[in-house]
Amino acid sequence: MIKETVFNKETLISVIKEKYGIDITEIKKLDRGSANLYSLNNDTYILKEFQSKYTKDEIDKEIMIINHLKKDDLLVPEYITTINKEYSFIYKEKIITMQKFIDGYTMGSNTANYDQMIESARELGGIVKSLESLEIELPINDVSSWYSIETINESIEKHKVLLDKITKEDYPQIFKDLEDKICMLEYAKSNINFEEMKNLTSMNTHGDYSVLQFIYKNGEIKAIIDFVSACRMPIVWEVIRSYSYIDSEAKDGKIDINNLVNYVKEFIKYIKLNKYDIKYMSYLYLIQLLSSTFGYKQYIADNSKTRLLEFAFFRTRLCKYLFDNAELIASNLEKEISEEIDNSGI
DSSP, X not given: OOOOOSOOHHHHHHHHHHHHOOXXXXXXXXXXXXXXXXXXXXTTEEXXXXXXXXXXXXXXXXXXXXXHHHHTTOSOOOBOOOTTSOSOEEETTEEEEEEXXXXXXXXXXXXXXXXXXXHHHHHHHHHHHHHTTOSSOOOBOOGGGGGSHHHHHHHHHHHHHHHHTSOTTTSHHHHHHHHHHHHXXXXXXXXXXXXXXXXXOEEEEOSSOSGGGEEEETTEEEEEOOOTTOEEEEXXXXXXXXXXXXXXXXXXXXXXXXXXXXXXXXXXXXXXXXXXXXXXXHHHHHHHHHHOOTTHHHHHHOTXXXXXXXXXXXXXXXXXXXXXXXXXXXXXXXXXXXXXXXXXXX
């Protein structure tokens, strides 16, 4: 996909000289992510040209978060300031930043080994612990809307709308998945205690933490990137979601409960959880996944979106596993970490 850019080679060299006082001798366009990325001077710097949807305030806040984490020795990028000591600037209505090049590689979902899985839990714990002392307020992701009766009813209707657009004969797997998700949503309305879920622990966090945001070197995380979604939210959602994307044992949508328990054990070395976090971790993730039509909606509108459809199939398999095993997951977690659970004031 061709990404629209405000730069050509000459303007890029000129703007960097003006803003940073750096002479650019080599430019290499990187085909990675949704932003425009340029490797400069034989992988010395990375210039990032953000999509138009982002504002300077959003990017500056992300960099402020990253700089805060860097003070606590977390594995995050290092930004370069302009001559005017700014971490970002606007050029032709696009936000531009520059950082030191991170030498490494990315990994796909559910390809990590056990040690890499535990490393992910450890780094998430360190990030959340560090963000407790963040001096700025992060936006609140009010996930209580995910598990209200009203929202679940809306989600059921969204799935029914998609069902009305297809036939069982033409889209057999999609049709079955949408029907199954509606049944699970109907069950959730009557059998999950949404009032108790209000006691979930909300904390500052990355907001989109997963293996897809890690840069590796020699099999270990070298940097964690993309904090633009940082927010305050029930932290166990970030825990179980990040586990489900990194553990190779979960690649077919079937959680390895022992691995999840060990993932949570590593995380709580940094952050205290309460009994409701443990009890409803799986249910929170289940309801969020059930409520989404992402992947199915895009494929029904455009049958070329096969990768999005495969992602939707994976998430529905995960829904079905969580639906059948949420109580078992909660009981195993409670049994294994009962001494570390915070029951004060509950």
